[in-house]
Amino acid sequence: MNPTTPTEPRVPKLTATRPFGILAEYLTPADVMHAAEKIRDAGFTRWDVYSPYPVHGMDDAMGLKNSKVGWFSFFGGVAGFTTGMSMIFYMNGWDYKLIVGGKPLFSPLYAFPVSYELTILFASFGSLLGMLFLNRLPRLYHPLLKSWRFKGVTHDKFYIVIETTDPKYSETQTRATLESTGPNHLEVVED
Amino acid sequence: MASEVSSTVNIQPPPPQLERAPLVLNRHSPAWISDTIAGIVEKKMPRWWWPAFIISASVMTMMFTLIAYLISTGVGVWGLNQPVDWAWDITNFVFWIGIGHAGTLISAVLFLLRQKWRTSINRSAEAMTLFAVACAGIFPVVHVGRIWLAPIYLAPIPNANDIWPQFRSPLLWDVFAVSTYGTVSLLFWYTGLIPDLATMRDRAVTKVRKFFYGLFALGWTGSNRHWSNYEKAYLLLAGISTPLVLSVHSIVSFDFAVSQVPGWHTTIFPPYFVAGAIFSGFGMVLTLLVPLRTLCKLEDIITIRHIELMGKVILATGSIVGYAYGMEFFIAWYGGNPYERYAFMNRAFGPYWWAYWSMITCNVITPHLFWFRKVRQNMVIVFIISIFVNIGMWFERFVIIVTSLHRDYLPSSWGYFSPSWVDICTFIGSFGLFFTLFLLFMRFLPMIAIAEVKGVTPQADPHHPLGGAKIGGHH
Known part of the structure; x- marks a missing residue:
């Protein structure tokens, strides 16, 4: 074993969790749209915007192609x-x-x-x-749906989630990028 | 350069005289919209709900009892007989199918025409469509007599002699039209429900609610990648349903127009039936929503303006119906066919004159009261007119069916149809089924499309100051 790798915690966790991604919360559609433009321009691929209703113009802000x-x-x-x-x-x-x-x-x-x-x-x-x-639905399990904070998505909150599987993902760098978009709240979501 | 140009485009709130009348009054927030609409389902039902439900369910039970009586005894328990072989059964069928058309028109045609006010009423109107189709479907199924053979009459499967159904018959077209209509309406309604079921799931406090709303929400997360496909699917469903809503009542009218019976054999039937269907459907939407918006305290979402706009649709379609009545008479005279002329004179001045003039009063005269703003804004008068529209449109189908059949080519086989008590009570019972289903719907599902209403508020517009756009800022 490589001695530089951090040692496993002595008490094993009951449920092995790993981060699913970083969740940023926004309060208005304008905020989330400007944030989405920045994330798009930063070149992320495995990320998404979540909103209670379709925000007009968000497909362009995310750089999505026409639906098939x-x-x-x-x-x-x-x-x-x-x-x-x-x-x-x-x-x-x-x-x-x-x-x-x-x-x-x-x-x-x-x-x-x-x-x-x-x-x-x-x-x-x-x-x-x-x-x-x-949309790969129906899907009976989704890590985001476990998050208490994410319940606002069907109410009046807006979110951007960058997943850990994104090739450009890095714990600190991605967090800093999201912080620069001025979110209301930032947290890591477990898988 | 580009940034210089864009920085000069300042976002200013529109001047007050150009601001559109809001669809949700009092600048309510999206959170208020969720709380209000979902609250109807989550809180205890208001006190009037239980008596309304018990009465509707009892009336519905009466209908099913009478259908059991009909099946066990035979269609002789109804008043129809030679020469009037179609009477209240098919009248009721056409009446209920017509009512459904408002729901599809609101969800499909008004969506394509970008009439954003539809979002406050489309969910309940679509539910009404489904329940009306259910009521309609009962009558042709039970009128076949030997109901256990109904699948053979209706579905494209061969009979005992291996003969397939005959596809030149409009009755078979009707089977496909109505079943497609019911199915597509259900798909459209369910598609619209998915995001709202997710809202209900995320708000649920009991495990049972969480499970069922969660199951039917299919794991909806509000992802924009999903919304993108969702909006496209919704647009396509609207586009697909538009020719559907026009075709269904056209095909229902073929049941009559393709025959040789004077009074039925007219080319004006398809457009005239479609206009009448939309007319009657909006009548029923108003009958339901005018009391409900007060009872459920939804006046800020289903506003006076919504009611006014529906009144205008009734005025427009009612005028088309009135024109069609006149044109039918003109063509009967101008066509020079003595049987056709007689059929129409007999309609207006024969033994069923009372039905004809009830129809004219309800369908041609009352909708024109909607020319007046004072009438459109008075909820009591609007409600009364909507009842008149319902009555008038039932009489229209009765007049078309019964007056044309009771006197045809051979005077020796003329007759007069009177309904039996079973006819009358079965028809009343179908209202019981309709209202029972509607009351259950408002008990368990959000009766207004939450996500869609949120989407048409200024708070949802990223370019509006209420949606977070900086005043004087640039995009």
Whole structure:
């Protein structure tokens, strides 16, 4: 063992905790937005802003790209329309050919209303499930949700959390960066 | 250079004459909004809640008892018979489905049009939509008689002879439209609820509350990376629901318009049904919210201005409905079809004249009182007009369905429909179901979208002095 490494504490902790990240609390959306711009410019990657409602302009302040949820809705819609058309073709025009009023066995016109509704149905599922997938939700455990202070996030407080897994993270340096943004409070969150 | 330019752009509060009327009165803070809305759920229910719940639940029980009676005996317990084979059942179905449309319009169309005032009313209106669809769904399901075969009539599965349902039938389109409508409304409502369920979770003091709100909040943390996807999903759901809300009542109107019955076979039906649906839906939203904003002390969130704006929507859609009534008559005359002409003359002056003129009074005359600001701002009159709108729109569907059916091509098979007591009590019972569900909703879920209302306050705007922007500072 390298003699320079600090010795383990003699009494082992009952729960092994390691820091999840540094949490900075802000009181107004303007404060958190200016802070986010600084953190973005400092080049952090594994960090996030937490707010009770979406703050207008925060995506730019964080340097986020346009959300990809639209693709899920689009492919959901395409799947819905295809399902409708092919289902009706199979049922009325192929598997049990149904002659109604001497009209063609299949026409996209009479299949349209149902396909249209299925387009909407599948696109909606695509939007919601795509959003949950991109957000990695549902998630039943999150270190931040254990923090007493973090409860303000659904009330009226704003937070920036820089995670320890960020390549630029360093206990002192990151703390100093966050302190320079003028937070209301600063603390380390355990995992 | 860039910094020089930006430093000259000073942030000043807008001059008072340009400041928009606030959506939340008295400059309440976001914390006040959470405390007030979540407080309704967290505190004991007010005293009126229990009597209201017991009455609604009893009326609902009456409906389910009568449905059991209907199923065990047969559809003969209702008053419908040849030639009027659709009567109160389908009238009630169209009535309830129409009511739902206000919720989707508020959540989807007004969102796309950036009508920020919708945030105070969208949650309860969407809940109303879901409960109205539930009430609507009951009637076509039980009217099939042999209800245990309803899945075969409704779902695309083959019958005993291996024949699939016939997709040229508007009735089948309707099944897809209404079930899509119910499902998408639920998804939209739930998406909006996720951040508020997280609020409820973080405020919960009992373990049970913490568990259930936490479970349905799906681990929401308010992360901005999540909000970014969330807002996009919400926008897309609004965009997707807009053609949905227009299509559902169009397809419901196809149930009639695609047939050959004089009085039904008209091309004006789809837009006319959609306008009528929104009209009736806003009527029901007002019926619910005008008393609730006082009873739950929400006057600062659901303001007089909100009520006024809804009154204006009723005025606009009511005028479209009135125009459609006139145009139907004009086309019946101008089209030159004697059966069509007779159907319309019979509507207004035949044995059901009382239903027709009730409809005209409620739907064409009363909404025009909303031209007057004094009327729009008087909560008692607004409430009374909203009841008139509900009554009028029920009569509209009754008039369309029953007066067209009771006298068609063959005078020897003309008849007169009267409802049985089972008809009447089942319909009243559906209000019991509606109000029971709504009372449970306001008991357990935040009835106003907390996160959305916070988001439209000046405190939420990082460029507003109340949101922390420095006056005279630069961004």
